[in-house]
Amino acid sequence: MSETPRDTLLEVRDLVLRFGGVVAVDGLNMSVHAGEIVSVIGPNGAGKTSAFNCISGFYRANSGSIRFLGQSILRRQPSTITKMGMARTFQNLRLFKEMSILDNVKTGAHYRMKQHWFDALLHTPAYGKSERECEDDARYWLDFVGFKGDTSMYVTALPYGEQRRVEIARALMTKPRVLMLDEPAAGLNHSEKQGLIELIRRIQALGISIVLIEHDMGLVMDISERIIVLNYGKEIADGTPDEIRNDPLVVEAYLGTDEDEEDAE
Amino acid sequence: MASATIAPALKQPAWTNDRNVLRVLAIVFVVFVYVLPLIDDSTKTMDFMTKAMIYVFLGMGLNVVVGYAGLLDLGYIAFYAIGAYTCGILTQAFHIPQWAAVPGVVVACIIAGIIIGGPTLRLRSDYLAIVTLGFGEIIRVTARNLTIDAPDGSPMVRGPSGMANIEQWSFGGWSFTDGLNIGGMFIREQVIFYYFVTTIALVLGVFGISRLANGRLGRAWKAVRDDEDAAEAMGINTYTTKITAYIIGAVWAGLAGQLSATQQLSIAPTSFEFLFSALILMAVVIGGMGSTPGVVLGAMFVSLVPNLLRNYEWAENRYLYFGILLVVVMLFRPKGFWPATDILPWSSEKIHKWLTARKAAKAGKDLIATEEDTYE
Structure with a gap:
């Protein structure tokens, strides 16, 4: 299927997610087009990560629709959604702690590797071929994200910023069409943030759409083509960085008004 | 288990990080177990060494479930019992040779693995342990009360007395009981059986499982163990991954059960008690979960130590000492004696x-x- 840059890959309509009495996501509408960088921002507890988890299949939405590449993914398992071409990272790093860096990245190729269990048991030619291809791929993506060093080390031996890179490499290994990054800049220092911005641009250049949850406004304003602002589980604004910056609703959500100063947090 | 992850050193002395050292140790071990009968082929030695190799095989099977997939299984011996009974019943009811019962054992264990694993693997950690513990007890109690007559009317499975006269392995007209004559050297039944078990334990148990663990499926197991959600986000179906680990563990245990039944030439339901499950689990835990050399070492330890110390009076309390040892190991080496994250211990x-x-x-x-x- 050939696509024009403005094709919609992901479309979320009237998404509602409740935890008991708490409405975490309340009628969210959003869409992601091919090859764009979209940021989702909002105050703490606005439902950004909850919405992310609904889209990637970790939470079951109470109502609404999520369509990805023209198919409904509302009741799909997270692994199925990943296979369809949506990868994600996690807010607090979730690498496989007792696996080497290379093995961590190699897990991303799990679903597309042509290798059965008996191939591994008997070391058939298919085993050698698939492992080699997988390793080459893994090294390519590690190189792509700018990881230099010994890939046989355990991930926990790496500094935080490097672990972030490995996590992105692992997500890229699944060959996504849409990459969702949940606060990728959290805990990074200034130069690491610059590296991240550059990396996100290079990922976009591959034609991968990026959905970004981020608190760092500098970074968001810098790279986003479109920003969606959530507050109390609802979308309150959707537009270019300039539009968002001057949107009174957004300013209110972030800074609060006189009446609801206490609720603003 | 302490979840504190110890970051391996960035720079390690070269030789301790060398896989070749491990390889040499492995070769030494293999040579040792194969040469042993030439040094000492007494029935006693052969008997407990065979048992030790069965433990190694069992330990490697449980290592898949506990060590790689991270599923705490307290009723592992249930599958061992299923394997033993299946081979006994198949050979006695249909008068087929022992090797022909192997597919039957495998199928029975796969079915048992699916029956127990299917509904319970949606549970996590502690709950799974409780369910598997219950399953182990169900199988043990069932075995104790099971009475089946052979097609010719004679009693075959006799409740608490289990089964007797299990067929020895035979291929064509030749059986292990006939012994073997090579160049004028006569090899006894026990020695042949020892070689047979050792070969299976090393090839299928140690090398087979290590190879599986290094492949696509093995990576998926470890990913599920380390972080189930992240594994799911990588496109790994965690449920099927866990159930494959469970089934492979079950099949390995079943085959070990068959080997054990043919070693003793009888099956006693009393040998399937919880303590045995705990013992194999202990072999995996003190050796090092997910570590091949660790599990081999752990299995040899839990099987050989009681045998070697049999003549000492204080050895009667071996489970007490095992308990103390387990506490000590958990205190000082929480990841086991030979952790999977190290190429060599220490x-x-x-x-x-x-x-x-x-x-x-x-x-x-x-x-x-x-x-x-x-x-x-």
Whole structure:
């Protein structure tokens, strides 16, 4: 299927997610087009990560629709959604702690590797071929994200910023069409943030759409083509960085008004 | 288990990080187990060494479930019992040779693995352990009360007395009981059986499982163990991954059960008690979960130590000492004697820590010295 840059890959309509009495996501509408960088921002507890988890299949939405590449993914398992071409990272790093860096990245190729269990048991030619291809791929993506060093080390031996890179490499290994990054800049220092911005641009250049949850406004304003602002589980604004910056609703959500100063947090 | 992850040292002394050292150790071990009968082929030695190899095989099977997939299984011996009974019933009811019962054992264990694993693997950690514990007890009690007559009317499975006269392995007209004559050297039944079990334990158990663990499926197991959600986000269906680990563990246990039944030539339901499950689990835990050399070592330990100490009076309380040892190991080496994150036990981090500590101490001394100098 050939696509024009403005094709919609992901479309979320009237998404509602409740935890008991708490409405975490309340009628969210959003869409992601091919090859764009979209940021989702909002105050703490606005439902950004909850919405992310609904889209990637970790939470079951109470109502609404999520369509990805023209198919409904509302009741799909997270692994199925990943296979369809949506990868994600996690807010607090979730690498496989007792696996080497290379093995961590190699897990991303799990679903597309042509290798059965008996191939591994008997070391058939298919085993050698698939492992080699997988390793080459893994090294390519590690190189792509700018990881230099010994890939046989355990991930926990790496500094935080490097672990972030490995996590992105692992997500890229699944060959996504849409990459969702949940606060990728959290805990990074200034130069690491610059590296991240550059990396996100290079990922976009591959034609991968990026959905970004981020608190760092500098970074968001810098790279986003479109920003969606959530507050109390609802979308309150959707537009270019300039539009968002001057949107009174957004300013209110972030800074609060006189009446609801206490609720603003 | 303590979840504190110990970051392996960035720089390790070269030889401790060398897979070749491990390879040499493996070869030494293999040569040892194959040469042993030439040194000592007494029935006693052969008997407990065969048992030790069965433990190794069982341990490697449980290592898949507990070590790689991270599913705590307290009723592992249930599958061992299923394997033993299946081979006994198949050979006696249909008068087929022992090897022809192998597919039956495998199928029975796969079915049992699916029956128990299917509904319970949606549970996590502690709940799974409780369910598997219950399953182990169900199988044990069932075995004790099971009475089946052979097609010709004679009793075959006799409740608490289990089964007797299990067929020895035979291929064509030749059976292990006939012994073997090679170049004038006569090899007894026990020795042949020992070689047979050792070969299966090493090839299928140790090498087979290590190979599986290094492939696509093995990576998926480890990913599920380390972080189930992240594994799911990588496109790994965690449910099927866990159930494959469970089934492979079950099949390995079933085959071990068949080997054990043919070693003793009888099956006693009393041998399937919880303590046996705990013992194999202990072999995996003190050896090092997910570590091949660790599990081999652990299995040899839990099977050989009671046998070697049999003549001492205090050895009667061996489970007490095992318990104390387990506590000590968990305190000082929470990841087992030979952790999966080290190529050799006490390699890398320990030596590295010692080196850095010494360096730091030296630097500290220098610092104090210079400070003293300035004060003077």
